[in-house]
Amino acid sequence: MLSWALTFFIVAIIAGVVGFGGIASASAGIAQILxxxxxxxxxxxxxARVARGR
Known part of the structure; x- marks a missing residue:
């Protein structure tokens, strides 16, 4: 799950640099949710691990 968030974050950065603002904001939103x-x-x-014990 964390890798998907990182992937969408990188896509957002690349899209922002290239100039695709809509795609960048959508990718950043998806990354934030993930x-x-x-x-x-x-x-x-x-x-759950603490409650279960060792």
Whole structure:
């Protein structure tokens, strides 16, 4: 999931440099959503691991 967010972020940077503003903003938005989904899933997995014990 984090790799997809990074991929969309790189696409957004490249599109912004080339001058495609609409594509850049859409890719940045998708990257932001994927990053926050990654953070939520990561936090849930950490909480589950602590709750389960060793």
């Amino acid at each position: 990053f926050f989904v990654f953070l939520v899933l990561f936090a849930i997995s950490l909480i």
